[in-house]
Amino acid sequence: MTAKPQEPSVEKVTTEEYKYGFVTDIEADSAPPGLNEDIIRFISHKKKEPKFLLDWRLKAYQQWLKMKTPEWAYVHYPPIDYQDVIYYSAPKAGPKSLAEVDPEVLKTFEKLGVPMEERAMLAGVAVDAVFDSVSVGTTFKKKLGEMGVIFCSFSEAVHEHPELIQQYLGSVVPYNDNFYAALNSAVFTDGSFCYIPKGVRCPMELSTYFRINAAKTGQFERTLLIADEDAYVSYLEGCTAPMRDENQLHAAVVELVALKGAEIKYSTVQNWYPGDKDGKGGIYNFVTKRGACRGDSSKISWTQVETGSAITWKYPSCILQGDNSVGEFYSVAVVNNMQQADTGTKMIHLGKNTKSTIVSKGISAGKGQNTYRGLVRIQPAAENAHNYTQCDSLLMGDKCGAHTVPYIEVKNNTAKVGHEASTSKIGEDQIFYCQQRGLSKEDAVNLIVNGFCKEVFRKLPMEFAVEAQKLLSVSLEGSVG
Amino acid sequence: MLVIKGLKARVEDKQILNGIDLTINPGEVHAIMGPNGSGKSTLAHVLSGRPGYEITGGSVTLDGKDLLALSPEDRARAGVFLAFQYPVEIPGVNNTYFLKAALNAVRKSKGEEELDAMDFLELVKAKLKPLKMDESMLQRAVNEGFSGGEKKKNEILQMAVLEPKLGILDETDSGLDIDALKVVADGVNALRGKNRSFLVVTHYQRLLDYIVPDQVHVLAGGKIIKTGGKELALELEEKGYGWLTGEKVNA
Ligand SMILES: Nc1ncnc2c1ncn2[C@@H]1O[C@H](COP(=O)(O)OP(=O)(O)O)[C@@H](O)[C@H]1O
Ligand SMILES: [Mg+2]
Numbered sequence: 257m258t259a260k261p262q263e264p265s266v267e268k269v270t271t272e273e274y275k276y277g278f279v280t281d282i283e284a285d286s287a288p289p290g291l292n293e294d295i296i297r298f299i300s301h302k303k304k305e306p307k308f309l310l311d312w313r314l315k316a317y318q319q320w321l322k323m324k325t326p327e328w329a330y331v332h333y334p335p336i337d338y339q340d341v342i343y344y345s346a347p348k349a350g351p352k353s354l355a356e357v358d359p360e361v362l363k364t365f366e367k368l369g370v371p372m373e374e375r376a377m378l379a380g381v382a383v384d385a386v387f388d389s390v391s392v393g394t395t396f397k398k399k400l401g402e403m404g405v406i407f408c409s410f411s412e413a414v415h416e417h418p419e420l421i422q423q424y425l426g427s428v429v430p431y432n433d434n435f436y437a438a439l440n441s442a443v444f445t446d447g448s449f450c451y452i453p454k455g456v457r458c459p460m461e462l463s464t465y466f467r468i469n470a471a472k473t474g475q476f477e478r479t480l481l482i483a484d485e486d487a488y489v490s491y492l493e494g495c496t497a498p499m500r501d502e503n504q505l506h507a508a509v510v511e512l513v514a515l516k517g518a519e520i521k522y523s524t525v526q527n528w529y530p531g532d533k534d535g536k537g538g539i540y541n542f543v544t545k546r547g548a549c550r551g552d553s554s555k556i557s558w559t560q561v562e563t564g565s566a567i568t569w570k571y572p573s574c575i576l577q578g579d580n581s582v583g584e585f586y587s588v589a590v591v592n593n594m595q596q597a598d599t600g601t602k603m604i605h606l607g608k609n610t611k612s613t614i615v616s617k618g619i620s621a622g623k624g625q626n627t628y629r630g631l632v633r634i635q636p637a638a639e640n641a642h643n644y645t646q647c648d649s650l651l652m653g654d655k656c657g658a659h660t661v662p663y664i665e666v667k668n669n670t671a672k673v674g675h676e677a678s679t680s681k682i683g684e685d686q687i688f689y690c691q692q693r694g695l696s697k698e699d700a701v702n703l704i705v706n707g708f709c710k711e712v713f714r715k716l717p718m719e720f721a722v723e724a725q726k727l728l729s730v731s732l733e734g735s736v737g
Numbered sequence: 738m739l740v741i742k743g744l745k746a747r748v749e750d751k752q753i754l755n756g757i758d759l760t761i762n763p764g765e766v767h768a769i770m771g772p773n774g775s776g777k778s779t780l781a782h783v784l785s786g787r788p789g790y791e792i793t794g795g796s797v798t799l800d801g802k803d804l805l806a807l808s809p810e811d812r813a814r815a816g817v818f819l820a821f822q823y824p825v826e827i828p829g830v831n832n833t834y835f836l837k838a839a840l841n842a843v844r845k846s847k848g849e850e851e852l853d854a855m856d857f858l859e860l861v862k863a864k865l866k867p868l869k870m871d872e873s874m875l876q877r878a879v880n881e882g883f884s885g886g887e888k889k890k891n892e893i894l895q896m897a898v899l900e901p902k903l904g905i906l907d908e909t910d911s912g913l914d915i916d917a918l919k920v921v922a923d924g925v926n927a928l929r930g931k932n933r934s935f936l937v938v939t940h941y942q943r944l945l946d947y948i949v950p951d952q953v954h955v956l957a958g959g960k961i962i963k964t965g966g967k968e969l970a971l972e973l974e975e976k977g978y979g980w981l982t983g984e985k986v987n988a
Binding site: 684685686688691692694695703706707708710711 | 808842
């Protein structure tokens with residue numbers, strides 16, 4: 257294997273530095289680090305919240321104090337000092353339109369390749385950008401407003417639609433659901449809110465770009481999305497973050513509610529800073545995402561492409577309450593270098609004739625560890641429930657790992673549950689085959705990896721699919737010798 | 738066009754090629770025959786730059802250019818095409834997409850304009866017909882679930898699209914029934930021309946009834962031990978390789 261013309265095989269760690277590594281310098285109006293009831297009151301006061309919300313936050317906080325970090329996931333990191341985290345920071349002036357947005361903020365978006373105005377106009381996408389815990393721009397609101405669609409920052413919704421917040425907040429992910437969800441419930445600063453009225457098909461993809469800024473600020477978004485009867489919405493969430501030395505905690509909660517006949521498509525491309533080659537820095541991404549198919553014949557579909565973060569702990573789930581409701585989970589999770597991901601889904605079948613599909617594609621490179629963890633539970637009342645699970649792992653090199661942990665609980669014997677799993681190594685022979693046809697090694701790897709992920713990518717909206725493919729190639733650059 | 742001098746190569750400490758000399762002029766078809774394990778595939782792989790082989794001596798030039806100094810993709814772009822003995826499956830990658838990416842990579846390297854989807858489709862459909870391949874093959878994943886015969890035809894389709902200078906066919910005939918063999922041979926013959934050469938590796942004389950070679954070489958123990966005209970293939974068919982290698986070997 258030493259002759260000069262032939263290339264050496266297998267891994268050489270990535271040399272690609274994080275592309276989006278830069279920090280915006282913006283004066284933050286921050287709370288002191290640490291967490292106690294006063295901090296929660298401070299946040300709630302800053303945001304001029306109604307009492308019910310403050311009370312709810314405080315209940316969550318009390319609950320959180322009694323809870324422990326979950327330790328069952330296959331991820332390892334030093335303990336987090338929650339008293340060292342800043343729970344609130346905001347740009348000083350609260351801009352009401354794009355024109356008022358700090359030019360530096362806009363510049364940052366541009367560096368990220370997200371020229372908001374342009375992107376919004378060209379792609380017909382409404383953008384609700386969360387920048388440092390406070391929403392700075394909401395476009396296309398008017399057009400959506402005419403259809404009765406509400407799409408705004410969470411704080412705005414708290415003021416303008418408190419009855420919806422009160423009715424639905426915590427109805428899918430209760431404040432005491434788990435350690436991170438409880439923490440989020442206590443200290444969340446902002447996020448997105450979306451309501452699609454009865455019978456309305458939202459005519460555009462709703463899109464949110466998240467960005468973490470200001471050193472040492474935990475980011476605790478809260479997203480609540482409600483599709484009323486026979487409504488339809490496709491929602492996109494994407495993010496990328498600046499280079500950072502210290503680990504950043506991110507604990508978001510996303511709640512989806514689909515009423516009778518409604519359909520929600522929720523797509524995520526996650527590209528937070530994964531840390532350097534040695535695993536230094538990088539985002540800790542502990543997210544609780546759950547959707548309730550509350551009405552009959554409703555449908556919730558999660559599609560995620562997870563390439564970033566040092567640690568990912570995330571299980572977008574569906575509670576299939578309504579008869580004939582459908583839950584889907586399509587996932588691509590990539591780990592490279594020292595990244596760790598423990599991700600999957602929970603499909604809880606409660607109603608009759610409920611159906612769920614799980615397609616998980618895990619790619620491991622470098623020294624990355626990738627775990628699929630999935631639960632399929634068929635409750636006694638769920639007559640004729642169906643589940644199909646497919647779980648494939650692709651290994652690049654031999655220092656990485658892939659793990660599959662399926663939990664299947666069937667309490668009704670009319671259920672049909674099918675599980676398929678595979679693990680393969682990216683083949684030197686596949687790469688050579690492509691090269692022999694004239695493709696470069698990098699192109700060959702991208703082609704093979706994209707082929708592996710195809711079933712998931714085809715579920716993404718067009719422009720997102722293109723972005724996802726690019727992300728994948730950046731994430732894996734240099735991972736095969 | 739292709740000049741191989743004293744080529745020696747080994748795999749994992751096992752010397753396989755022991756000094757190969759071979760010159761193929763433009764437009765010529767050379768056949769390489771030889772017993773199992775004699776190094777035929779190794780020669781094909783070394784010429785196309787497959788990783789894992791160590792070149793321990795000799796040289797290979799294509800139109801005067803040092804082939805061994807090039808990466809596999811640069812060899813392909815320079816006009817070396819290998820029809821694999823065992824074509825590889827690439828799940829999820831559309832056959833058309835793959836071929837278009839390959840053709841455009843080759844074109845780009847030559848400073849030619851890349852083809853758009855429409856033009857490419859027209860081109861590939863025209864190449865499909867003589868190979869009696871169904872258009873649905875284009876929409877399937879590269880070689881995935883293809884029958885043995887379909888895989889071999891797909892290799893020839895790729896060659897027809899990429900129009901190489903040198904086509905190396907590694908046992909393209911193995912696993913083909915007689916009808917498929919004729920179709921494949923016709924496909925290759927249609928590509929013959931004064932600027933395109935072929936190195937046809939085969940185990941059986943049968944293929945050479947259809948693709949008539951200018952020269953036949955016998956490879957044994959990593960060396961060319963005999964060279965002759967197309968009659969040599971017939972002679973081998975009759976006598977086996979034993980009379981050349983001095984051992985009893987089954988053809
Ligand atoms: N990767 C490898 N490792 C070890 N031995 C190999 C490898 N590839 C080929 N060989 C050996 O090299 C010899 C020639 O193989 P090959 O070129 O495939 O022969 P042919 O194509 O003529 O049947 C055989 O003895 C084979 O076992
Ligand atoms: Mg062989």
